Amino acid sequence: MAVRQNIHLKCPGGWINDPNGFIYYKGKYHLFYQYFPYAPQWGRMHWGHAVSDDLAHWEHVGVALYPSKYNDADGCFSGSAVEHNGKLYLYYTGIRYDKQDPENTNLGLEQKLTASQMMIVSEDGIHFDNVKDKRTIIEPIKDKQIGDLRDTRDPKVWRGKDAWYMILGSTWELKAGRFLFYTSTDLEHWEFVNMVQGDDALGIMWECPDYYEVNGEQAIVFSPIDIACFNGKGENHAICMPVTFDEAKCEITLSKDYQFFDYGMDLYAPQSTTDAQGRRIEAAWLRMPESPDGEWIGMFCIPRVTEVIGGHFYFRVHPDVDKLFARKIMSPAEASSDGYKISADLPEEGWINIGGYRIFRKDRTICTDRSRVYRNHTECRCSFSTPDLKDGFHIDVYVDANMIEVYVNQGEYVITNGVYDLKQTVEAGPGVDMVMYTLEQNL
Numbered sequence: 094m095a096v097r098q099n100i101h102l103k104c105p106g107g108w109i110n111d112p113n114g115f116i117y118y119k120g121k122y123h124l125f126y127q128y129f130p131y132a133p134q135w136g137r138m139h140w141g142h143a144v145s146d147d148l149a150h151w152e153h154v155g156v157a158l159y160p161s162k163y164n165d166a167d168g169c170f171s172g173s174a175v176e177h178n179g180k181l182y183l184y185y186t187g188i189r190y191d192k193q194d195p196e197n198t199n200l201g202l203e204q205k206l207t208a209s210q211m212m213i214v215s216e217d218g219i220h221f222d223n224v225k226d227k228r229t230i231i232e233p234i235k236d237k238q239i240g241d242l243r244d245t246r247d248p249k250v251w252r253g254k255d256a257w258y259m260i261l262g263s264t265w266e267l268k269a270g271r272f273l274f275y276t277s278t279d280l281e282h283w284e285f286v287n288m289v290q291g292d293d294a295l296g297i298m299w300e301c302p303d304y305y306e307v308n309g310e311q312a313i314v315f316s317p318i319d320i321a322c323f324n325g326k327g328e329n330h331a332i333c334m335p336v337t338f339d340e341a342k343c344e345i346t347l348s349k350d351y352q353f354f355d356y357g358m359d360l361y362a363p364q365s366t367t368d369a370q371g372r373r374i375e376a377a378w379l380r381m382p383e384s385p386d387g388e389w390i391g392m393f394c395i396p397r398v399t400e401v402i403g404g405h406f407y408f409r410v411h412p413d414v415d416k417l418f419a420r421k422i423m424s425p426a427e428a429s430s431d432g433y434k435i436s437a438d439l440p441e442e443g444w445i446n447i448g449g450y451r452i453f454r455k456d457r458t459i460c461t462d463r464s465r466v467y468r469n470h471t472e473c474r475c476s477f478s479t480p481d482l483k484d485g486f487h488i489d490v491y492v493d494a495n496m497i498e499v500y501v502n503q504g505e506y507v508i509t510n511g512v513y514d515l516k517q518t519v520e521a522g523p524g525v526d527m528v529m530y531t532l533e534q535n536l
Contacts, residue, residue: 096153099431100414101493102143102393105153108133109391111301111362112376113140114174114183117369118218122148124376124393125157125183127171129199133390136199138168140185148368148396149414154219157183161223164189164209167201171247171301171362175257175280181218182280184259186246187211187229207233208245210261212281230283231275237266239288240273247301250280253340259283262299262315265290270299270317274343287343296320301331301362304338304345307373310401311338313345314354314363314375331355331363331377333406352406357461357477357499357509360394373399374411381511382470385495394498394509395491409504410491418530425492425517428531435490435519437527444522445490448515450497452488457481459488459501459508466512479506
């Protein structure tokens with residue numbers, strides 16, 4: 094049965110993580126996602142499927158992919174989508190456990206598994222024959238000089254000037270991340286072309302790579318495992334950087350400088366597509382330490398328009414979503430059930446308290462503190478801040494019961510945090526003029 098949701102796309106029940114196959118196809122936005130439908134915990138991955146006309150009104154339409162072949166018997170991991178000749182092509186990583194957990198066969202033991210790259214084609218983007226139409230396009234990689242048998246995954250496919258291209262995330266013996274590049278002329282037969290490796294400062298494995306061009310700039314966003322940050326503490330976060338990519342050689346030159354996709358450090362595995370107007374847009378998964386109600390866990394941020402200006406990534410709320418927040422209100426009690434927006438400029442030492450979630454200015458940064466609305470999860474960082482700001486101290490805050498997104502200076506930086514048990518109150522410090530908006534009505 095279809096499940097309808099608005100603004101923030103949430104798990105319809107069970108578990109979700111990475112966005113997959115994000116694409117504008119035949120007049121609708123399709124967002125697939127990693128999905129375990131049976132319990133609010135990670136398990137044997139399926140692909141769930143949601144569609145939207147406008148990136149604000151979403152409808153879950155069921156399971157698109159499920160384990161059905163030898164090479165994906167234990168999971169359909171992340172991947173991407175392209176359109177060709179009116180058909181929708183999905184690419185993903187098939188997983189087979191080397192050892193199953195005898196107490197829970199949805200899990201593997203000792204993280205030992207084998208990865209293959211697979212595809213399936215749909216005539217309409219809604220119906221997928223998991224038995225007849227799946228095929229393996231890249232067999233498990235056994236040559237360690239190329240990639241890793243276990244940790245090679247997340248194919249992103251795009252059309253270049255003269256061929257189709259695929260980038261995969263991989264590792265060298267869990268010591269340094271690397272990208273693998275393949276090309277194809279028919280979207281089914283793929284040839285390995287090149288490998289690019291980093292160093293351990295950029296993590297031990299590069300997940301969910303997403304290469305694209307925007308504003309005449311070449312860019313990549315990916316999610317390194319154990320990236321060196323926060324005073325040497327390893328964390329898993331999404332980063333973005335300008336790059337130089339030579340199509341003919343499949344050579345990519347990474348920048349020495351990068352910025353985080355989001356400075357709340359909860360968002361992971363961003364994936365992009367182009368919208369109906371050709372703008373580059375991105376969605377990402379909000380990691381949550383527990384279910385809000387014991388029934389579901391996992392949700393996605395508002396789709397963001399991406400621009401790269403002078404080497405800096407700007408992420409802005411998609412205008413088709415932002416325009417819906419049009420009715421002024423005086424308190425959260427007047428808000429639609431789909432949330433509300435607060436706009437303000439923060440003077441020096443200015444602050445706003447949203448039901449226990451604090452946003453404040455410190456010197457030339459914007460900071461947040463969710464320690465009072467995070468159910469004592471002390472293992473998760475509770476204080477966050479932007480780098481020094483250049484464009485002022487304006488904030489636009491989008492508030493949901495379990496997610497708050499703080500856009501600073503029209504997307505110069507963004508801080509997104511998962512939250513729990515927000516109070517229905519908003520307070521502001523001296524000198525803070527804020528305006529609050531909600532939707533015209535429940536969508």
